[in-house]
Amino acid sequence: MALSPASRPPLADEVTAKLRAMVQSGEWSLNQRIPSETELMAGLGVSRGTLREATKALAHSGILEVRRGDGTYVRATSEISGAARRMYQDHTEEHILEVRLALDTQAARLAARNATADDVTALRGLLASRDQAWSGEDYGAWARADWEFHERVAQASGNPLLHELYASFGAAFHQDLLRQQRRPGFDGRPHEGHDLLVDAIERRDAEAAVATVNRNLNSCAEWLAA
The missing domain is CATH 1.20.120.530 (GntR ligand-binding domain-like)
Structure with missing residues (x-):
């Protein structure tokens, strides 16, 4: 059954889960630089603000590392x-x-x-x-x-x-x-x-x-x- 608008998780949480899954599945390997914001926005169909919120969440958990002027890298495969x-x-x-x-x-x-x-x-x-x-x-x-x-x-x-x-x-x-x-x-x-x-x-x-x-x-x- 489809989720109602009231029960659907925030979009940033959905994007965070998708990015985490890409890491855990091996689509993005450890120490690899992930695709650019432009590529991810197009592939996921989300705004820059939503993508950055999701990326920030995974950076806070240690899975991603954001390097200003260089890109975002995979630093761990899970929160633990x-x-x-x-x-x-x-x-x-x-x-x-x-x-x-x-x-x-x-x-x-x-x-x-x-x-x-x-x-x-x-x-x-x-x-x-x-x-x-x-x-x-x-x-x-x-x-x-x-x-x-x-x-x-x-x-x-x-x-x-x-x-x-x-x-x-x-x-x-x-x-x-x-x-x-x-x-x-x-x-x-x-x-x-x-x-x-x-x-x-x-x-x-x-x-x-x-x-x-x-x-x-x-x-x-x-x-x-x-």
């Missing part, structure tokens, strides 16, 4: 990710790593129970991409593949809330990887928490999965403390 992204700016790398340790170990444990054959294939493919990018000194691609690997483990956990929380680490994780890459002697292809993790997930060995994640993150903690 946007809020987490802002919170990370107020905490140390050590604090972030400690939270990651809790999420990574639980994701590994659940992935060993719930991952599908397609998940395992995807994880091995991401590691192959990571290794190829590292060998070719394409460190941006290397960092993206490494992050996508860890996020896919969280997705394979079968817990959508854990996956969403983990995905909120994207920006901080990516920056940390690029800092590590500049460290003399750093190896961007560690087996701990990566190849050995996939092996454990494939064997359905939750304890081995958790153990290799712990060893990997402990080495990260040692690097931060150095």
Whole structure:
């Protein structure tokens, strides 16, 4: 049944929901600049004022970032990710790593129970991409593949809330990887928490999965403390 005028949500709320859906569906990817106001006004059939109200709402929630004179960019895929992204700016790398340790170990444990054959294939493919990018000194691609690997483990956990929380680490994780890459002697292809993790997930060995994640993150903690 159609909504009556009295019960229909404000137009700006409808536009906000449409823009949010475009982000969450992957139509606009993380860090991508979204179409111009003119394009969006024409595509959505709304006024500039309504569009700006919707954009402002999503910028306030952390999903979008408006850069004056440059455009509007996707900064998070949900309100929870946007809020987490802002919170990370107020905490140390050590604090972030400690939270990651809790999420990574639980994701590994659940992935060993719930991952599908397609998940395992995807994880091995991401590691192959990571290794190829590292060998070719394409460190941006290397960092993206490494992050996508860890996020896919969280997705394979079968817990959508854990996956969403983990995905909120994207920006901080990516920056940390690029800092590590500049460290003399750093190896961007560690087996701990990566190849050995996939092996454990494939064997359905939750304890081995958790153990290799712990060893990997402990080495990260040692690097931060150095």
